[in-house]
Amino acid sequence: MPDQMLDLYHLLLAKFGPQYWWPAETEFEVIVGALLTQQTRWESVEQAIANLKDRSLLTPAALADADQGTIEECIRCTGFYRQKAERLQLLSQYFDHNGITGILGMPVAELRRELLLLKGVGPETADSIILYAAHKPIFVIDAYTKRICECIGVTGGYETLQKHFEDSLPRDTHLYQEFHALIVMYGKQYCTRKRCNDCIIARV
DNA sequence: CACCAGGTTGACC
DNA sequence: GGTCAACATGGT
Numbered sequence: 001m002p003d004q005m006l007d008l009y010h011l012l013l014a015k016f017g018p019q020y021w022w023p024a025e026t027e028f029e030v031i032v033g034a035l036l037t038q039q040t041r042w043e044s045v046e047q048a049i050a051n052l053k054d055r056s057l058l059t060p061a062a063l064a065d066a067d068q069g070t071i072e073e074c075i076r077c078t079g080f081y082r083q084k085a086e087r088l089q090l091l092s093q094y095f096d097h098n099g100i101t102g103i104l105g106m107p108v109a110e111l112r113r114e115l116l117l118l119k120g121v122g123p124e125t126a127d128s129i130i131l132y133a134a135h136k137p138i139f140v141i142d143a144y145t146k147r148i149c150e151c152i153g154v155t156g157g158y159e160t161l162q163k164h165f166e167d168s169l170p171r172d173t174h175l176y177q178e179f180h181a182l183i184v185m186y187g188k189q190y191c192t193r194k195r196c197n198d199c200i201i202a203r204v
Numbered sequence: 205c206a207c208c209a210g211g212t213t214g215a216c217c
Numbered sequence: 218g219g220t221c222a223a224c225a226t227g228g229t
Contacts, residue, residue: 038211044227045210079209079226087212122212142210157219184210192208208228217220 004152005168009175011200012182019181022132028060028100030133034125035088040078048075060100063092087120094118104134112138123158131180137173139165140180144187151201 024030029049036045051074052058057066071085078084095103106114108130115126127140141161149161156164169175190196 034210037209039209039224040211040226041209041228077226080211080224081226083212083224120212124211128210140210144210180210187210194207206229209226211224213223215221217218 003168005165008148008152008201009169009179009182012186013178015200016182016185019178019185021177021181022128024132026058027104027133028095029058031091031095031100031129032058032063032088034128034132035091035120036075036078036084038084038120038125039080044077044079048078051075051077060092060096063089064096083120087118091118091121108134108136108138111136127162131173131176135173137166137171137176138162139169139176141165142180142184142187144191145180145183147187147191147196148183148201151196151199 022030022033024033032052033045033049036048049058052063052071055070055074057063057071057074063071066089068085068089071088072081075081075084075088103111103114111130111134112126115121115129116123121129124140124142127138130136130138131140139162141158145161149155149164154161154164165176165179169179186201190199
């Protein structure tokens with residue numbers, strides 16, 4: 001199957017339509033959302049983001065100086081709220097001190113290394129920030145992507161799967177953004193840990 | 205009531 | 218290198 005991944009993309013696009021990810025008003029909002037959405041429903045993240053906006057805390061400078069307890073209150077609904085509050089503040093201090101534009105403007109490889117040094121930023125969060133805040137082409141691998149890859153016989157760790165997608169697709173930021181969004185939409189509906197309903201993937 | 209969500213970390217093989 | 222509990226709230 002030469003164009004297996006591209007076929008899958010078109011299948012999902014036909015089924016769900018364009019997703020226009022990531023839903024956010026600013027690049028920093030993308031970054032905050034990427035941290036908060038770890039192991040959490042997006043609806044909870046939206047609530048937390050709204051709470052932060054209500055208190056005018058959704059900027060690197062404001063969050064960097066905010067009271068830890070206040071941050072915890074705002075993001076409690078996203079779970080793991082104590083460690084997320086601490087990590088959110090550390091991340092905000094990093095972006096505040098170094099300048100968000102300058103950081104996001106770094107070359108991809110360097111940017112990824114920098115992001116991975118931050119506490120609470122692993123491969124998926126770093127790549128989400130690069131793809132949706134820095135608008136640079138890197139493929140995000142999440143839990144749904146791993147499950148779907150198993151369905152079509154593609155196995156391996158994070159970087160292996162990432163390379164598989166990137167080697168199979170045109171290096172296009174918009175394509176990567178939409179494909180990952182479509183995978184999440186599909187996964188939410190059809191693929192949880194224990195069930196894989198009406199799998200349209202296996203036929204690709 | 206049990207299971208799950210757009211992961212990451214540190215400990216331990 | 219890989220695996221695993223801990224982290225914690227809210228929805229189904």
